[in-house]
Amino acid sequence: xxxxxxxxxxxxxxxxxxxxxxxxxxxxxxxxxxxxxxxxxxxxxxxxxxxxxxxxxxxxxxxxxxxxxxxxxxxxxxxxxxxxxxxxxxxxxxxxxxxxxxxxxxxxxxxxxxxxxxxxxxxxxxxxxxxxxxxxxxxxxxxxxxxxxxxxxxxxxxxxxxxxxxxxxxxxxxxxxxxxxxxxxxxxxxxxxxxxxxxxxxxxxxxxxxxxxxxxxxxxxxxxxxxxxxxxxxxxxxxxxxxxxxxxxxxxxxxxxxxxxxxxxxxxxxxxxxxxxxxxxxxxxxxxxxxxxxxxxxxxxxxxxxxxxxxxxxxxxxxxxxxxxxxxxxxxxxxxxxxxxxxxxxxxxxxxxxxxxxxxxxxxxxxxxxxxxxxxxxxxxxxxxxxxxxxxxxxxxxxxxxxxxxxxxxxxxxxxxxxxxxxxxxxxxxxxxxxxxxxxxxxxxxxx
Ligand code: ZN
Ligand code: MN
Numbered sequence: 001x002x003x004x005x006x007x008x009x010x011x012x013x014x015x016x017x018x019x020x021x022x023x024x025x026x027x028x029x030x031x032x033x034x035x036x037x038x039x040x041x042x043x044x045x046x047x048x049x050x051x052x053x054x055x056x057x058x059x060x061x062x063x064x065x066x067x068x069x070x071x072x073x074x075x076x077x078x079x080x081x082x083x084x085x086x087x088x089x090x091x092x093x094x095x096x097x098x099x100x101x102x103x104x105x106x107x108x109x110x111x112x113x114x115x116x117x118x119x120x121x122x123x124x125x126x127x128x129x130x131x132x133x134x135x136x137x138x139x140x141x142x143x144x145x146x147x148x149x150x151x152x153x154x155x156x157x158x159x160x161x162x163x164x165x166x167x168x169x170x171x172x173x174x175x176x177x178x179x180x181x182x183x184x185x186x187x188x189x190x191x192x193x194x195x196x197x198x199x200x201x202x203x204x205x206x207x208x209x210x211x212x213x214x215x216x217x218x219x220x221x222x223x224x225x226x227x228x229x230x231x232x233x234x235x236x237x238x239x240x241x242x243x244x245x246x247x248x249x250x251x252x253x254x255x256x257x258x259x260x261x262x263x264x265x266x267x268x269x270x271x272x273x274x275x276x277x278x279x280x281x282x283x284x285x286x287x288x289x290x291x292x293x294x295x296x297x298x299x300x301x302x303x304x305x306x307x308x309x310x311x312x313x314x315x316x317x318x319x320x321x322x323x324x325x326x327x328x329x330x331x332x333x334x335x336x337x338x339x340x341x342x343x344x345x346x347x348x349x350x351x352x353x354x355x356x357x358x359x360x361x362x363x364x365x366x367x368x369x370x371x372x373x374x375x376x377x378x379x380x381x382x383x384x385x386x387x388x389x390x391x392x393x394x395x396x397x398x399x400x401x402x403x404x405x406x407x408x409x410x411x412x413x414x415x416x417x418x419x420x421x422x423x424x425x426x427x428x429x430x431x432x433x434x435x436x437x438x439x440x441x442x443x444x445x446x447x448x
Contacts, residue, residue, distance in 0.1 A: 001205060002205070004164055005201060006212055009157075010198040014186055015027075016187060016194075020037075021093070022041055023041035038147045044087070065295065069101040072100055073288075079278075080276055081275045094127075108163075108172045111165060123155055123156070161211060166227070173197050181328065199217075199218045203235065218253055218262060234253075251267050253265055310325055314348045315349075316348070334351065337371060388433070395438075403442065407446065
């Protein structure tokens with residue numbers, strides 16, 4: 001029997017606002033001394049009152065627009081109750097039935113280069129938790145808690161289980177990252193933990209339209225490569241279980257990169273009861289259509305739109321357009337360079353090739369500098385062609401013996417002549433080019 005993976009994704013992205021979600025502590029905590037970015041609110045001390053960071057709400061609304069979600073005019077925060085040491089309040093402020101964005105889609109690419117829409121269930125705003133580190137202090141095994149991350153705004157983007165391969169999972173996650181970066185709402189850096197992805201993986205008979213009656217959640221994945229590997233591993237593991245006529249356990253599994261396998265973290269957690277209820281310390285939100293329209297006007301051209309425009313306007317191949325629109329700074333650099341290059345005899349293709357193949361530092365180079373150096377190196381290439389003819393002619397004149405050897409059919413003489421020419425040239429030229437030139441000149445001479 002052939003199985004088909006059914007995958008949905010939960011993605012958490014930390015928002016790069018100046019301050020945290022419900023207090024004025026700096027949200028820029030990465031690499032900072034533990035517990036230095038804290039206050040009674042983000043430490044969850046009794047009686048501390050949260051105040052919502054409006055900037056982070058706008059970030060989620062913009063992200064929702066970029067993900068084709070319907071505008072939500074009313075929304076609120078809810079308490080998600082659970083106990084864990086990294087959550088001192090005993091609840092996380094999150095959103096339940098009225099998220100800031102819902103019912104959208106993200107278009108991705110399949111391995112056959114087809115386009116496919118992945119439905120977005122919702123994008124809601126919540127606060128991040130503290131960070132636990134398991135360590136040994138004075139020979140004792142301890143768990144350390146750093147609350148710098150506690151209260152940092154997080155957007156959680158939940159998709160429908162519409163992905164059917166590890167390739168699609170990777171493409172979806174990468175496109176989300178790209179959108180977050182285009183919107184400048186997060187650096188969405190997986191290694192730093194500012195973007196975290198959790199695939200829900202199960203298998204069904206190929207061709208079936210029914211959702212499987214179980215799913216396995218994968219956690220602790222901090223790169224796109226590992227995400228693909230973890231999903232692939234799960235496909236293999238679950239196939240074996242299903243082939244035995246059993247059903248894989250409902251569980252949460254982590255990814256062990258050293259062993260290249262997933263491992264069980266937590267068992268059956270079917271009926272979560274988070275006892276969600278409206279957060280009483282924060283008033284609900286009502287947005288005016290005008291406010292939504294203003295935000296919409298601030299959404300920049302998105303990766304997919306830029307890609308389409310680049311292939312049309314600049315006649316780029318999909319491959320080139322893909323690379324040039326991956327990073328908005330590179331895309332902008334490309335367009336500025338093209339603008340300046342008009343009238344300098346440089347083609348759009350030449351500029352695209354240079355940006356793709358040469359390591360151009362777009363943050364420290366000016367488009368005008370690149371145009372100048374491209375024009376110069378083209379001029380140089382032209383001179384060396386004329387120079388080449390002149391140098392070859394000179395070498396032929398100086399070595400009549402080798403020339404007559406070659407004319408009598410001694411092929412190796414050409415290698416000697418090539419070597420002599422290369423020695424005289426000041427600019428590096430490929431030996432094959434020199435050999436060609438010698439053959440051409442000799443051929444034209446013998447004809448004349
Ligand atoms: Zn705080
Ligand atoms: Mn969450």
